[in-house]
Structures are given as structure tokens and as C-alpha cells.
Amino acid sequence: MGRKNMTFEQALQRLDEIAERLGDGTTTLEESLALYAEGAGLIERCGRELGEAKLKLETLGFQKDGEANGL
Template sequence: MAEKKKTFEEAMSRLDEIVTRLEKGDTPLEESLKLFEEGTKLMKQCSGLLDKAEQKVQQLTAGADGAPVEVPFMTEGE
């Protein structure tokens, strides 16, 4: 049975748990490898979800004349 895809928030929360466990350094090697593999999959999933969200926002952004205008995302430092 295929595993249900996590929401972005669920994936990020699980990824945070994995990082915390790996940073402790007391996880056996075999389990660390499994956690690393799971974390890599979650990173790819989160990246894909963010890419889709960015594309959707760009499609929904419209200029003054109603025509779509691509507007770059601004980060807090900009």
C-alpha cells in the first residue's frame, strides 16, 4: 500500500524531527541511514510543493491592465 503524501507542514515537521535526531549523534548507523533517506525524500517533496506554489502565485499575479505579470518573490532581507 502506497504511503499517503504529507502536507508541506507535515513534511517540514517530520524533517525537523529527523534533523534533531541525527544531530544528537546517538542513533545507530542503520537507523541513521534510514532517517537520512526519509529526510532526502521529504526535502524533494517540500521543494516540489514550493515550486508548485510559486508557479501558482506567478499565474495569479496580474498587472494593471489585467494581463498576467510575473513578479519575483521578495525575501525579508530585500
């Protein structure tokens, strides 16, 4: 499955896998660089999706504390 077709949850799971691989010390320098680049792209994507979700919630009237405005 390509990164563009991943759900947010799948992207987070892949980030966990990447962090684990990078942390176990078994990857070559080339593999580490490729994993780092993939992870950086996934972090950017997840951040963008979280920002969009926050805007949607604010548009629907939710405050930062999770309470609905005016209810």
C-alpha cells in the same frame, strides 16, 4: 501517517525531527541511513510543492517581490 498523506507543514515538522535525531548522535548507523533517506525524500517533496506554489503565484500575477502585477 504515511509520507504521502502529510501536509507540507507536517513534512517540514518531520524534517526538523529527523535533523534533531541525526544531530543528537544517538542513532545507529542503520537508523541514521534510514532517517537520511526519509529526509532526502521529504526535501524533494517539499521542494516540488514550493515550486508548484511559486508557479501558481506567478500565474496569478505576483512578482518575485510579492507585489501583484498591474495593481
